[in-house]
Amino acid sequence: MSRAQLFQATDEAVAGIEDGSTVLVGGFGLAGMPFDLVDALIRQGARDLTIVSNNAGNGDVGLAALLKAGQVSKVICSFPRQVDSWVFDGLYRAGRIELEVVPQGNLAERMRAAGAGIGAFFCPTAAGTPLADGKETREIDGRTHVLEYPIKGDYALIAAHRADTLGNLVYRKTARNFGPVMATAARTTIVQVSEVVPVGALDPEAVVTPSIFVDRIVRVEARSYTVQGAR
Amino acid sequence: MPDAVKPAVIENTARGPLSMDELAAVIGRDIPAGSYVNLGIGQPTRIADYLPTDEDGRQTVILHTENGMLGMGPTAVGDDIDPDLTNAGKVPVTELPGAAYFHHADSFAMMRGGHLDVCVLGAYQVAANGDLANWHTGKPDDIPAVGGAMDLATGAKDVYVMMTLFTKKGESKLVEHCSYPLTGLACVSRVYTDYAVFDIQPDGVHVLATYGITLAGLRERVNVKLLG
Numbered sequence: 001m002s003r004a005q006l007f008q009a010t011d012e013a014v015a016g017i018e019d020g021s022t023v024l025v026g027g028f029g030l031a032g033m034p035f036d037l038v039d040a041l042i043r044q045g046a047r048d049l050t051i052v053s054n055n056a057g058n059g060d061v062g063l064a065a066l067l068k069a070g071q072v073s074k075v076i077c078s079f080p081r082q083v084d085s086w087v088f089d090g091l092y093r094a095g096r097i098e099l100e101v102v103p104q105g106n107l108a109e110r111m112r113a114a115g116a117g118i119g120a121f122f123c124p125t126a127a128g129t130p131l132a133d134g135k136e137t138r139e140i141d142g143r144t145h146v147l148e149y150p151i152k153g154d155y156a157l158i159a160a161h162r163a164d165t166l167g168n169l170v171y172r173k174t175a176r177n178f179g180p181v182m183a184t185a186a187r188t189t190i191v192q193v194s195e196v197v198p199v200g201a202l203d204p205e206a207v208v209t210p211s212i213f214v215d216r217i218v219r220v221e222a223r224s225y226t227v228q229g230a231r
Numbered sequence: 232m233p234d235a236v237k238p239a240v241i242e243n244t245a246r247g248p249l250s251m252d253e254l255a256a257v258i259g260r261d262i263p264a265g266s267y268v269n270l271g272i273g274q275p276t277r278i279a280d281y282l283p284t285d286e287d288g289r290q291t292v293i294l295h296t297e298n299g300m301l302g303m304g305p306t307a308v309g310d311d312i313d314p315d316l317t318n319a320g321k322v323p324v325t326e327l328p329g330a331a332y333f334h335h336a337d338s339f340a341m342m343r344g345g346h347l348d349v350c351v352l353g354a355y356q357v358a359a360n361g362d363l364a365n366w367h368t369g370k371p372d373d374i375p376a377v378g379g380a381m382d383l384a385t386g387a388k389d390v391y392v393m394m395t396l397f398t399k400k401g402e403s404k405l406v407e408h409c410s411y412p413l414t415g416l417a418c419v420s421r422v423y424t425d426y427a428v429f430d431i432q433p434d435g436v437h438v439l440a441t442y443g444i445t446l447a448g449l450r451e452r453v454n455v456k457l458l459g
Contacts, residue, residue, distance in 0.1 A: 028298045028335075029321040031314060054335075058321075081376040082321075092374055101375045104297065105339030105382030112336040125343060125385045128416040130367075131377065144416075173332055174299050175315040180334040208334075 004167030004214045006196065010040035013190050013218040017046045017155055024111065024151075024182040025053040025063055026158035029082075032175035033062045034159040034192050036220040041157070042066055048073045052111070052151055054104065054178060056080035056088035067091060076151065078104035103131060106148055108181055114150035115184025115213075122147055156186035160209065163193040164200070167214030168207045176208065183213040190216040240438045240446050240459050247443040248396075248425040256281040258351060258393060258423050264291040266348035267301070267341075269383060272320040275351040275393050279305065290327070295347060297379040299338045302330030319379065339379070342386035350387040352380065354394045354419075356409045359455045361419040361431045363392065364411035377414075384415030396424035396453070403453040405429060405436070434458070 007013040014037055017023065023041070027033030042065060049072050056075045057064030064087040066072060075097060080088050091097040102110070103125050113121055122145035126132045136147040158179040161172035169191060171179055183189045196219045249257065251274055259281025262268055270276050282292045294303040296318045303318060304325035312323040341347050354365040363384050366377045384390055394404055405422060422429040427449055428439040437458045441449055450457050 031317050079376045079378040081374040103381040104379040108335035108339050126381045129413045173316040177299050178335050181336045
């Protein structure tokens with residue numbers, strides 16, 4: 001039985017995440033960040049986690065709070081350094097966290113590959129740069145391509161706007177970002193949504209993530225937050 | 232190939248170097264109407280104010296933001312601020328009619344698949360062959376962060392750079408070989424700077440225009456062979 005389960009509490013939704021897990025965390029900065037699931041993961045207490053996310057935490061909330069709690073040993077991301085990434089910066093400079101920097105397109109495509117059963121792919125991004133050091137390359141159509149392997153998650157924590165009780169998802173504006181890709185790339189995909197509707201209430205033409213990619217759903221209260229990049 | 236009439240370098244010596252806003256306007260004028268464009272974080276975002284418009288004043292360029300949107304509008308203010316609608320710099324923005332949202336793999340397929348017409352990026356250095364360095368200073372205590380820079384540099388059909396020509400110490404950032412870690416190989420086609428606009432061609436670096444300096448003066452300060 002692989003149908004998605006609907007949970008009443010975020011603590012139930014994140015139950016069972018093991019120490020040492022690779023966890024894909026949605027969001028681009030704070031947009032699409034699954035705050036409530038990350039807070040539940042802090043209470044759940046799994047340690048030695050590898051986190052895959054675009055950024056390495058903003059301010060003191062969400063991913064930054066998880067890092068601050070000392071539960072993360074490695075971050076795989078494209079853009080850790082930001083004006084408000086002081087939690088990550090401190091851990092990194094103290095040598096308490098490992099960092100793998102991945103070009104943003106490779107980050108997305110490596111997870112897409114994981115979700116689509118692709119063993120590896122060649123891509124010209126990063127060819128000739130330090131981020132391709134030690135990687136296999138091949139000339140294709142006269143251009144150097146770099147071999148990239150999939151990034152598979154044990155768990156994905158993502159935020160969507162609305163789910164039906166089967167687990168079909170729709171998102172809102174640019175908060176969609178990594179959600180649909182991460183949902184495909186993890187063994188267990190856990191989704192927080194602002195609204196759960198009955199089966200049949202979503203327009204099938206508008207579903208972005210089909211239910212087959214979703215394992216656990218929990219409804220949370222919409223949270224207002226300040227956009228850190230606001231100028 | 233028939234002999235092309237080679238335009239002379241336009242030397243604007245009756246004025247000083249361009250301000251960043253004047254430079255943004257120069258770049259905006261060169262972006263073809265109807266193109267799909269990504270403006271990098273930082274100075275290039277200013278170009279949004281100088282994009283081509285039709286006779287009704289409507290913007291004819293469609294802006295891509297790599298976090299997942301085509302048809303990005305101006306920065307949001309006041310009640311229009313929506314935390315779910317930001318640009319790649321995580322600044323709240325607005326949507327224009329005809330906008331579309333998509334996930335990250337699709338967004339980067341637009342660059343990586345060669346669908347994006349133009350991107351404008353900042354740079355630490357550009358080499359005479361079009362190599363770009365703009366993501367990492369390489370200093371040991373500097374935390375590396377690449378974001379979408381390598382995908383844009385490698386995938387966009389035309390990569391323009393917007394930068395000051397000289398460092399604070401007066402060294403040219405247009406160089407024979409980049410000393411900073413590379414972002415992409417031979418990917419830059421145009422370099423827009425406060426003192427000059429450069430076109431990088433297979434036969435070398437051509438100067439299209441100068442501002443507040445003569446071509447001869449430029450050749451004294453830039454240690455790269457500059458063609459007229």
